[in-house]
Amino acid sequence: xxxxxxDVLQGTLDMLILKAVSLGPLHGYGVLLRIQQxxxxxxxxxxxxxxxxxxxxxxxxxxxxxxGESENxxxxxxxxxxxxxxxxxxxxxxxxxxxxxxIAGILSTKREEV
Amino acid sequence: xxxxxxxxxxxxxxxxxxxxxxxMDTELQFHMEAYATDLVRSGVPHEEAMRCSRLEFGGVERxxxxxxxxxxVGFIETFLQDLKYGARTLRKSPGFTIIAALxxxxxxxxxxxxxxLVDGILLRPLPYSNPEQLVSVKGTYPKGGFVAMREHMHTxxxxxxSEDHEFNLTGYGEAxxxxxxxxxxEMFSMLGARPELGQTFYPGEDxxxxxxxxxxxxALWQQHFAGDxxxxxxxxxxxxxxxxxxxxxxxDFRFPSARTALWVPLHNDARNTAAYWAGDFMPVIGRLHxxxxxxxxxxxxxxxxxxxxxxxxxxxxxxxxxxxSVVPLRDGMVADVRGRLLILLGAVVLxxxxxxxNVANLTxxxxxxxxxxxxxRSALGAGRKRIATQLLTESIxxxxxxGVLGLVFAKGGLWLLKATLPTxxxxxxxxxxxxxxxxxxxxxxxxxxxxxxxxxxxxxxxVAPVESLKSAGRGAAISVSQRLRSTLVVAEVAFxxxxxxxxxxxxxxxxxxxxxxxxxxxxxxLTARIAPNESFCEEAGRCLAFYRSVVNxxxxxxxxxxxxLVNTLPLxxxxxxxxxxxxxHIAAPGENAPLFWLDVVTPNYFRVMxxxxxxxxxxxxxxxxxxxxxxxxxxxxxxYWPGENAIGKHMRLLKEKEWRTVVGVIPDVRAFDIQTxxxxxxxxxxxxxxxxxxxxxxxxxxAEMTIAVRTNLDAAQVESxxxxxxxxxxxxxxxxxxxxxxKVVSEAVATPASTTSLFATFASLALVLGMIGIYGxxxxxxxxxxxxxxxxxxxxxxxxxxxxxxMREGAxxxxxxxxxxxxxxxxxxxxxxxxxxxxxxxxxxxxxxxxGAMAAVTLLAxxxxxxxxxxxxxxxxLRED
Numbered sequence: 001x002x003x004x005x006x007d008v009l010q011g012t013l014d015m016l017i018l019k020a021v022s023l024g025p026l027h028g029y030g031v032l033l034r035i036q037q038x039x040x041x042x043x044x045x046x047x048x049x050x051x052x053x054x055x056x057x058x059x060x061x062x063x064x065x066x067x068g069e070s071e072n073x074x075x076x077x078x079x080x081x082x083x084x085x086x087x088x089x090x091x092x093x094x095x096x097x098x099x100x101x102x103i104a105g106i107l108s109t110k111r112e113e114v
Numbered sequence: 115x116x117x118x119x120x121x122x123x124x125x126x127x128x129x130x131x132x133x134x135x136x137x138m139d140t141e142l143q144f145h146m147e148a149y150a151t152d153l154v155r156s157g158v159p160h161e162e163a164m165r166c167s168r169l170e171f172g173g174v175e176r177x178x179x180x181x182x183x184x185x186x187v188g189f190i191e192t193f194l195q196d197l198k199y200g201a202r203t204l205r206k207s208p209g210f211t212i213i214a215a216l217x218x219x220x221x222x223x224x225x226x227x228x229x230x231l232v233d234g235i236l237l238r239p240l241p242y243s244n245p246e247q248l249v250s251v252k253g254t255y256p257k258g259g260f261v262a263m264r265e266h267m268h269t270x271x272x273x274x275x276s277e278d279h280e281f282n283l284t285g286y287g288e289a290x291x292x293x294x295x296x297x298x299x300e301m302f303s304m305l306g307a308r309p310e311l312g313q314t315f316y317p318g319e320d321x322x323x324x325x326x327x328x329x330x331x332x333a334l335w336q337q338h339f340a341g342d343x344x345x346x347x348x349x350x351x352x353x354x355x356x357x358x359x360x361x362x363x364x365x366d367f368r369f370p371s372a373r374t375a376l377w378v379p380l381h382n383d384a385r386n387t388a389a390y391w392a393g394d395f396m397p398v399i400g401r402l403h404x405x406x407x408x409x410x411x412x413x414x415x416x417x418x419x420x421x422x423x424x425x426x427x428x429x430x431x432x433x434x435x436x437x438x439s440v441v442p443l444r445d446g447m448v449a450d451v452r453g454r455l456l457i458l459l460g461a462v463v464l465x466x467x468x469x470x471x472n473v474a475n476l477t478x479x480x481x482x483x484x485x486x487x488x489x490x491r492s493a494l495g496a497g498r499k500r501i502a503t504q505l506l507t508e509s510i511x512x513x514x515x516x517g518v519l520g521l522v523f524a525k526g527g528l529w530l531l532k533a534t535l536p537t538x539x540x541x542x543x544x545x546x547x548x549x550x551x552x553x554x555x556x557x558x559x560x561x562x563x564x565x566x567x568x569x570x571x572x573x574x575x576x577v578a579p580v581e582s583l584k585s586a587g588r589g590a591a592i593s594v595s596q597r598l599r600s601t602l603v604v605a606e607v608a609f610x611x612x613x614x615x616x617x618x619x620x621x622x623x624x625x626x627x628x629x630x631x632x633x634x635x636x637x638x639x640l641t642a643r644i645a646p647n648e649s650f651c652e653e654a655g656r657c658l659a660f661y662r663s664v665v666n667x668x669x670x671x672x673x674x675x676x677x678x679l680v681n682t683l684p685l686x687x688x689x690x691x692x693x694x695x696x697x698x699h700i701a702a703p704g705e706n707a708p709l710f711w712l713d714v715v716t717p718n719y720f721r722v723m724x725x726x727x728x729x730x731x732x733x734x735x736x737x738x739x740x741x742x743x744x745x746x747x748x749x750x751x752x753x754y755w756p757g758e759n760a761i762g763k764h765m766r767l768l769k770e771k772e773w774r775t776v777v778g779v780i781p782d783v784r785a786f787d788i789q790t791x792x793x794x795x796x797x798x799x800x801x802x803x804x805x806x807x808x809x810x811x812x813x814x815x816x817a818e819m820t821i822a823v824r825t826n827l828d829a830a831q832v833e834s835x836x837x838x839x840x841x842x843x844x845x846x847x848x849x850x851x852x853x854x855x856x857k858v859v860s861e862a863v864a865t866p867a868s869t870t871s872l873f874a875t876f877a878s879l880a881l882v883l884g885m886i887g888i889y890g891x892x893x894x895x896x897x898x899x900x901x902x903x904x905x906x907x908x909x910x911x912x913x914x915x916x917x918x919x920x921m922r923e924g925a926x927x928x929x930x931x932x933x934x935x936x937x938x939x940x941x942x943x944x945x946x947x948x949x950x951x952x953x954x955x956x957x958x959x960x961x962x963x964x965x966g967a968m969a970a971v972t973l974l975a976x977x978x979x980x981x982x983x984x985x986x987x988x989x990x991x992l993r994e995d
Contacts, residue, residue, distance in 0.1 A: 028141060029148040047149070048172030051142065052180035059185050061118075070148070077141045 013045070013053050015096065018081065018089040021063055027076040028054060054079060062088050134185075138178060146171055175494070192500070193507060200508035204515075210480055211512065214473045217886075218516025218562060220879060221469030223523025224462045226547070226555045230528055231535075232455050233554070234545030240444050241366065241544070243306030247402045250446030251415060253435035254395035257382050259422050260298065263398065266418050269411040270400040270440075273301040274380065277370050278687075280818070281352040281378070282647050282848055286338055288841075289848040291645055292375040294352075296394070299379055302329070304401050305369060311335075312346040312361035315379055322383035328357040332365035334375040352378070354647035354846075370397075372543050388812065391426055399443055411440040431706065447540050453948055454869060460945070461616065461876045464609045466562065468883045471606040474566035475887055477509065478599050479894045481574040488574050502571040509567025510560055517559030521547070524555070534871060536864040569598055596895070600927060603891045607931020608938060610877075610884035611968055615939040616946055617870075617877035618960045619953055624870040626952035627863050633783035633791070634684060635724030638675075639855035640823045640832045641683055644840060646847045651817035654806040660843055661804065661819060662738075665716055667839045668823060673831070676824040678719040679804060681816040682711070684785040685862040686851075689793070690714070690810060693768040694800060696754050707768055708797040710750075711785070714808045714816050715801055720745075720780065722824050730761040730778035737803040742766075745778040747791065750798035765800065770807060788862045789951055822855070829854060869949055884931075885975040892924050892979035903983055904991025913984050920983045924976030932968050936961065 020026060020034040032050055035043060057063045062085030070076040081089065146167045153163035171177075204211045239245040249270065255263060260274040276296040283290050302314035314329055328350065330339070339345045349356040357378065368374070384390050402411055419438045423430045481488075488501060496504075525547060535542060644664065651657035661679055668677035682688045692712035701707040717733040720726065728748055737743050744765055751760035764773040782791040785799070792799055802808045808815055823832055833852050840847050853861075860867070896903070903916060911919075943955040953960070 027144070029145045032145075046172055047145070047170050048174070048177040051145075051177055052184045055181045056184035070144070072151070074144060074147075075140065076144050077137070 012096075013049070014057060015089070015092045016043075017050075017053055017057060018062060018085055018092070021079050022081045022086070022089055025068075025078040025080040027068075027070060027078050029076075031079065057085070061085075138181060142171075142174060142177065192503065196504045196507035197511060199504065200511045203508060204512060207480070210476060211515070214476050214512055215515040215519055217469045217472050217476075217883065218513055218559075219519035219523055220883075221462075221466035222513075222517050222520030222555060222558055222562065223527055224876065224879070225466050225558055226520055226524035226551060227527030227531055228455075228458050228462045229554050230524065230547055230551045231531060231542075231545055232459055233550055235448055235539070235541045236444075236452060236455060238541075238544065238550075240447075244401075245444070246442075247404075248305070248443035249400045249402060249408065249411060249440045250443045251398040251400060251438065251440055252446070253419070253438040254397055255422070255435075256391050256393055256395055257380060258384065258390040258425065260380075260396060260398060261382055261384075262422050262425055263418060264298070266421070267400070267411075267414060268403075269406045269414045270402045271300065271304055272298075272398050272400040273304045274298045274396040274398045275301060275370055276380070276394045276396045277374065279378075280645065280850075281376065282354070282645060282846065283338065283350065283352055284354070284647075284846045285351045289846050290338070291643065291848040291850040292334065292352075293373050294376040294378055295370060295374045296380050296396075297377050301369075301377070302363075304399070307363065307367050307369070309361035310364040311343060312359070314361050314363075320379040320382050322381055322385075325379040325381050326355065326357045327360045327379060328352060329361045329363060329377040330359060331363055331367075331375050331377075335362045352376075354649045368543060371538065371540065373538075387427055391428075392811065399446075400440070408440060408442070415440055451539055454865075457945060457949065458869070458872055460942075461613060461873060464613050465876050465879050465883075466558075468606050468609045468880050468887075470562055470566040471602040471609075472883050472887045472890070473512070474569055475599050475602050475606075475890055477566065477570040478573065478602075479890065481505070481570045482894075482898075484574070501574065505571035505574055506564065506567045509571065510563030513559045513563030513566070516562070517555055520559070521552075521555055524551075531872075534868045536861075536868060569602075573598060599891050599894070603887050603927045604931045604934065606884050606887040607928060607968070607972060608935035610880040611932055611935025611964065612939045612942050613873070613877040613880040614968060615935070615960065615964045616943055617873040618964045619943055619946060619950055619955060619957060620866070620870040620873045622957065622960055623950045623953045624863070624866050627788055627866055630784065630788060630952075632684065632788065632859060633725060633781055633785075634855070636855035636859050638824055638826055639723070640825060640829055641686075641820050641851070641853055641855055641858060642823075642833070642836055642849050643818065643820050643851040644679075644836075644847060644849055645818040646844065648814075648817050650844075650847075651814055654815045657815055657817060658804070658806065660847075661716075663843050664821065664839055667842075668821065668836065671835050671839070673827040674823055674825050674835075676718055676722040678722040678822050679716045679819040680719055680822065681714040681804075681819055682785070683820040683822070683858065684723075684783050685788065685858050686820060689786070689796070690816065691796065692800075692811060694798070695766050695768060697764040697773075699754055709795065711792055711796050711799040712767070712808075712810070713799065713801040714804050714819075716804050719801075719822070722822050725780050725783065727778040727780050729759070730776070732778055732780075733801075733803050738805055740805050740807065741803070742772045742774045742807070743777045743803065744774040745780055745801040746776055747782045747799045748779055749782050749791065750800065751776075751779045753798060767802070767807075767809065769813075770809075772807075774802065788859070820851075866949065866951065881971060885971060888924060888927055888972050888975040889978060891927065892920060892976050893982070895923060896920060896979045896983045899983075900986055900991045903986045904988040907986060908988040908992070916984050916986075917980055920980040921973070921976055924973060924980070928969060928972035928976075931972070932965055935968070936965065 016035050017031055020031045020038075023034070026034060028050055031054070032045060032047060035045060054063070054065075058065055058079070062082060063079045064082050065077050065079050067075060068078045149170070150160075150163040150167040153166060154160055158166065168174075240248060242248060251263075251272070255274065257274075260272070263272050275298070279294050279296055280291050281294045283292055297315070297320075299315040299317050299320040302309070307314070309329065310332060312329075315327060319325055319327060330345070335341060335345065345359050346361065347358065349358050351357075363377075382390070400411070402408070415438055419435055423434065491501060491504075492498075528545065528547060532542060532545070644661075646657065646660065650660075665677055665679060668674055671677075682690050690712045692710055693707040694710045695701070695707055699708065715733070717735050717738050720732040726732070727745070730745075733743070733745065746760060746765075754760075755763055760776050760779050763776045765776065766773045780801070782799075785791050786793050786796075804815070804819075806815060810816055821836065823836075825832055827835075829852065833849070836852075837849055840849055903911075903919070906916070906919075939961075940956070947955050
């Protein structure tokens with residue numbers, strides 16, 4: 001089962017996008033590529049679902065966008081993290097880690113520990 | 115920050131919509147091309163890469179839609195889009211649109227018109243300063259009682275008024291009689307009403323000797339004084355008394371009613387005990403002091419009431435003003451019409467509900483034929499919510515058309531209402547269509563659209579696309595939709611039954627009212643009021659001589675079959691009250707003598723009015739010379755001398771020296787209103803001949819008399835003859851209220867007449883809409899079952915079978931609706947009880963005939979669809995689709 005890509009957990013796509021653009025401005029396709037790259041292709045993202053998420057994050061003010069030029073000289077829209085987005089990402093990371101600890105703790109509980 | 119950026123992005127997205135759309139396209143396009151390029155680079159052939167990229171991206175339109183939603187403009191975006199789409203759809207089926215919009219417009223228009231009445235009369239604050247402080251005292255007080263109240267009350271300022279007085283204005287062209295109101299000096303300032311010109315009254319100007327002033331209404335000032343600004347300070351002759359004009363009120367000041375042409379101060383004179391304590395019993399209004407609660411004023415007026423009773427120079431009955439209270443002025447003014455207006459409002463709401471049900475049905479049948487369109491939209495990725503919203507928007511758009519058209523109807527309707535409703539309805543003049551009514555109409559339209567649009571919208575959004583696309587328009591939804599449609603039609607018929615039944619009861623009641631025998635013959639009878647100044651009749655001889663000449667000359671006029679005088683014309687709206695002593699019923703000391711209605715008449719009055727004595731005789735010419743005789747009504751004779759012959763009994767007006775002999779008994783005359791001969795506080799009616807002993811409470815003979823002329827001539831001829839006679843005798847005596855007796859009677863029934871005609875209108879609307887509803891559902895049913903009917907015919911079904919097949923469906927709706935409607939009517943008509951006369955709210959005959967009529971009418975609505983079913987040609991039917 002190890003290498004088969006898993007679907008993105010509901011609600012985590014936003015976090016992944018914030019993380020991806022925190023490493024430098026990206027266009028939409030770039031976001032997709034970066035997530036696949038840093039997850040070593042272990043995550044499967046429905047391509048179309050990326051854009052509503054990007055629009056939602058921008059609407060909430062966590063990322064901002066501007067038009068730029070892509071690697072192959074095409075007009076593309078680049079997204080970057082805003083200050084509010086930075087705080088949001090920190091927050092979410094913190095929350096995720098705590099949650100992951102708790103869940104892991106629960107799942108690794110053995111009979112005799114109860 | 116976050117919310118600010120959200121608003122900014124929202125505003126930007128809304129304003130720069132086309133640009134954003136373009137950018138979204140570019141962005142998504144870029145994504146797919148970039149991905150395809152990468153695929154090509156990894157060795158996939160170009161064509162294959164493009165296909166793959168599109169496939170893996172997923173639905174582009176759906177993504178765009180979600181992006182729009184994510185940007186927070188989804189709702190505006192969607193709304194605009196739906197509006198545009200809705201308008202296009204409605205334009206494509208003009209027949210449906212016109213019928214639906216017209217139906218809604220009728221409902222909304224009727225509601226708007228009635229609401230404008232309710233708003234203008236019941237809801238709108240009174241047009242005076244700080245109207246919430248204004249109150250009305252429940253109870254009436256004579257001058258002395260009012261003056262005491264003015265001195266004693268600490269919680270509020272009070273003012274008294276007495277409407278329905280009339281004043282002769284002489285010296286300005288032909289003498290005219292003007293309706294005026296007596297007011298206490300502080301009336302205007304208390305209401306906060308400012309004059310258009312000059313002043314109003316100063317405190318103290320209602321005391322005897324300081325009261326020779328008058329304030330004119332705008333209308334009087336314009337009509338009789340040509341709007342002359344120099345009128346202020348001038349003295350005009352009213353009832354032979356010179357009064358200085360101090361002010362003119364603006365046109366929109368109509369207190370106590372629009373009838374009032376002038377205001378004159380009360381004449382408070384404590385030395386005239388009779389007038390001060392027993393004269394006019396007047397309504398009192400007040401203004402609460404700042405910070406005072408209604409309850410405090412109520413408590414104080416109760417205390418005052420117990421005190422004022424002891425101030426009278428004679429004992430007052432304990433029940434006088436026993437339930438005295440203080441209510442907000444507006445409630446006090448409109449108390450009489452509130453019930454009727456609310457009943458009318460209830461009726462139009464029913465009409466609107468029926469209209470809604472009808473349009474919902476139309477929309478449903480359309481939705482069924484639109485199933486394919488909706489299925490396609492759903493297959494293209496439109497969610498259920500999205501489809502429902504779109505259909506709802508379309509409905510609201512339709513209701514919007516209905517609302518706009520309804521406003522036009524309302525404008526006409528209001529004009530009609532003002533013409534139909536009795537003119538004495540308080541505040542009717544203030545009613546108009548303004549922004550409050552517009553807001554109501556807009557709200558109503560939106561609500562209406564929601565109401566009739568919701569069911570079809572939910573219904574349609576449930577369409578299963580595959581199912582529907584496969585089976586050419588006969589999807590599974592039909593059966594559900596059919597149930598909904600049936601429910602709507604049944605409800606529609608039920609509402610219509612309730613309205614028609616109410617109208618039926620009112621019509622029966624009105625028929626009873628207009629066919630009551632009033633006790634006199636109103637045909638070929640003309641009446642006019644003749645009124646010399648009060649002072650003219652101080653000397654009884656002069657007054658009697660004047661009137662004798664009037665009657666003699668009138669009798670002698672060509673074409674006049676008879677002329678007579680009476681002080682209070684039946685149904686004329688006036689009463690002369692007088693305490694009497696009756697043989698065998700002499701009041702004990704400290705008790706009040708019975709209070710009678712005194713009719714003072716010339717000897718041939720009964721003959722002219724077509725009233726003939728039940729027993730004894732009518733008056734003779736000789737009685738006018740001063741015989742001490744009286745005639746009583748049958749109910750009076752029964753009350754005081756039950757089982758005995760009233761003829762020969764004796765009675766006299768209080769303080770009269772000689773006893774009068776009862777010489778005749780006449781049948782009761784509907785004099786107070788069309789239903790009763792006397793108000794409940796009157797204990798009998800007596801007629802006495804017009805001579806010097808026929809005195810009123812103030813000891814004078816009546817000065818104001820009404821002449822009744824029996825003639826075949828037309829009103830104009832009679833009027834000119836009468837004017838010639840009267841002005842020939844005395845230039846200063848005006849003639850007013852020239853009317854046929856039939857007009858007097860019809861004015862007396864104006865209120866039930868208007869209620870009845872309004873209800874009849876609403877009921878016919880409801881009936882027509884209900885018929886259309888049944889017709890629509892059946893027609894739809896038949897068209898949907900054409901195939902089935904064709905098969906039946908092919909298998910040998912006879913015409914009767916088909917008839918039965920369709921009629922059975924129709925009869926089901928009709929009878930269910932009628933049964934429900936009757937049940938509802940049992941409850942609803944009870945609210946009508948106060949408007950009914952001579953018919954019970956449960957009147958069996960009305961219930962039976964309405965049931966029969968409704969059954970007939972609803973089955974008639976089945977006729978066309980049934981015929982269509984019977985004409986189905988099996989070959990054509992089976993070849994359909």
